[in-house]
Amino acid sequence: MKFNLLFVLSLVCCTLLVQSQITEMNSLNFTIGMDYVNAIFIDEDAGLLYFLDQRNNGDDYIWTYDRYTLDILNYTNIGVYYYPYRGIDTQNKLLYLTNYYGQFIKFDLTTMEVVSQCYLSHGIPHKVELDLVNQKAYIGDYYPYVTKVDLSSFTQESVLTLVNYFTGSVIDVDNGILYAATDSSSQNNATLHKIDLSTFTEVNSILVNSSGIARLKYGVIDSGNQMMYFGTDQYSMNIVKINLTDFTLVDSTTISSTGGCYGAGIDTTNGLAYFFSQYGNLMKLNLTSFTSTGSTYFHDAYYVPIVFDSSASNAYLGLDYADVMQINLPALTVGNRSDSIVYTEVEFLWVDEINQILYLYFGNVGGIIVKIDITSFSLVDYLVLGLYEEIDYGAIDSENGFIYIFLSTGDLDIAKIRLSNFTLDGIVTLETNLYVDMGVFDTENQILYLVIWNSTDYEEYLVKMSCPNLEIIQSFILSSDASFDDILLDSSRGYLYMLIYDYYESEYFINQYQASTFNQVGQTNLTEYNIGDWALDKTHQFIYFFDWDNYATCRINLNNMQVVDCLDITMDDCYSFFITSGDSYLFMVIDFYNSTSDEYEGALVQIQTSSNQLVSFTPFDYELFYDYESCYDPTTNYGYLIDYYSTPVTLYQLSFPPPIPNPSSSQQTLFSFFILGIMMMILGFF
Secondary structure, eight states: OHHHHHHHHHHHHHHHHHTTSOEEEEEEEEOBOOSOEEEEEEETTTTEEEEEEEOTTSOEEEEEEETTTOOEEEEEEOOSOOEEEEEEETTTTEEEEEOTTSEEEEEETTTTEEEEEEEOSSOOEEEEEEETTTTEEEEEETTTEEEEEETTTTEEEEEEEOSSEEEEEEEETTTTEEEEEEEOTTSOOOEEEEEETTTTEEEEEEEOOGGGOOOEEEEEEETTTTEEEEEEOSSSEEEEEEETTTTEEEEEEEEESSOOEEEEEEETTTTEEEEEETTSEEEEEETTTTEEEEEEEOTTOTTOOEEEOTTSSEEEEEOSTTOEEEEETTTTEEEEEOOOOOBOOEEEEEEETTTTEEEEEEOSTTOEEEEEETTTTEEEEEEEOOOOSOEEEEEEETTTTEEEEEETTSBOEEEEEETTTTEEEEEEEOOSSEEEEEEEEETTTTEEEEEEEETTTTEEEEEEEETTTTEEEEEEEOOSSEEEEEEEEETTTTEEEEEEEETTTTEEEEEEEETTTOOEEEEEEETTOOEEEEEEETTTTEEEEEETTTTEEEEEETTTTEEEEEEEOOOSEEEEEEEOGGGOEEEEEEEEEETTTTEEEEEEEEEETTTTEEEEEEEOSSOOOSOOEEEEETTTTEEEEEETTSSSEEEEEEEOOOOOSSGGGHHHHHHHHHHHHHHHHHHHTO
């Protein structure tokens, strides 16, 4: 009996210590989406599209889509950062890629593996032209060189030096000619070089810089009429027409004032050419009259690649976030569009504490909100919003059943998401020329406090907005000499705290305002600190902040608005800051250098708020990249971390320790319990 009682007591004591730690409860994976598409390849025989996706973590992916349905078939991490200077051999299912380090690779699209590679003698490739008949590749280098590579042995054969800087090229395989374009740094010497591929020598050149022509980039050839058309990389895109028989400039025309050429295609049957601008304009050129006969604008197609099929009856745009668009030619209308739901960077997380639902806003084209049941930790539903603007701010109003999303349109447009049926309830437009910088939601009184910039009078306003009717009920002009970084609310005491950076003095300070009147009642100057994340401890009346300069966690006493103390922590970066239920602990998501593994790793840091002392340091087995979104649910005492640079995107649910009954002596008490527990376990065996 003595043994059983002592053993049980020892387990209880040790359990108290264990409960002060963080535990991972669940994780949920999301299918990743294309991050930044920088090249498209088409295999017409197989009915496939391949997309080269450049991701933020430095890796590249190859995505395979069905050309007709635009469904995602698969994706593969090829592991190395490549640039969109490439070519495809559809017959042998081979892809050829280069990067800025002079690496040239052969990639097998069947096995999805690199099968050959070589390093070029010049390391800034700008274009790859393939002669698959003779198994040769010609790579244009910025400085400018044209490098000849044998595709069979995959070795560099020779290099041809041109003048000035390489800007573009087009190959005529049938006649064994490569046309390479160069220009000077001042863009007043646009030259087209004619290169005989059999001898690999320049046989002619023509200066085409008349009427402000510069930087020839993408070209197409009309073999039947022996004409070539080149689009320029200028804000006002020009098209030059070259007679290939006598190699002379025939004409030039300006067809766009919305950016340089980003792609070109030709339909010789109907006598049409197409030129795509970097800002999303696709223009149709009549080759007979050499005039523009139509154009269309795609607002979500800035700086995205385009590919045309061989007959130029269809074009495909590789938009970001797995969105692929088919364009019918010559009608210039949207045909099919991918409806694949994939997930990328998370911009907002909201917890519905009443209904125990977690909402994630993914910044895909059009915006996607994902609904997750906290109890089962499973994906319940998703909503594609069709909102193509940037998002300034978002808040959840669980009491009234809405999410409010503030669009960066300049008109204070607010999208209301009704949570009861998970639909877009509508968009409310309040005033023009207004942009939301930040905000905080008062859940008790259903009030939104916003910092809004007015682009008309160039003033910052502190605004109070009632919910759910979204009416502005109070506003106050803030100082225009500072940058307003963030805002905190203490609804129980009725105060707002605003983190401000003064550009003129190069220092931070915090202003304290009465939430009811907007009267300023306090201020603290933070000259010695470089403020990162911050959080409010309402129970002990402190504001915690991360000091970038000293890698320390500091706290401010809200009664006198003075810095009390700082805690130094070994870290390299801090990404998230939140205080758990009962204001017992402060948690930080950080990354740090692990000397043992010689890598940067992530960690959760736990700090006791009453004493500003370190409680635990919990490393993660993955590296954090740039940012790591998080939120906290005080009802369940769960935290949520979303790692959107992992593959796949992963959401983690973490269980935090319960509140400390007596914070002033908690650490000593836990340690004493631990020692007592060990002693009891020893005694229990005797």
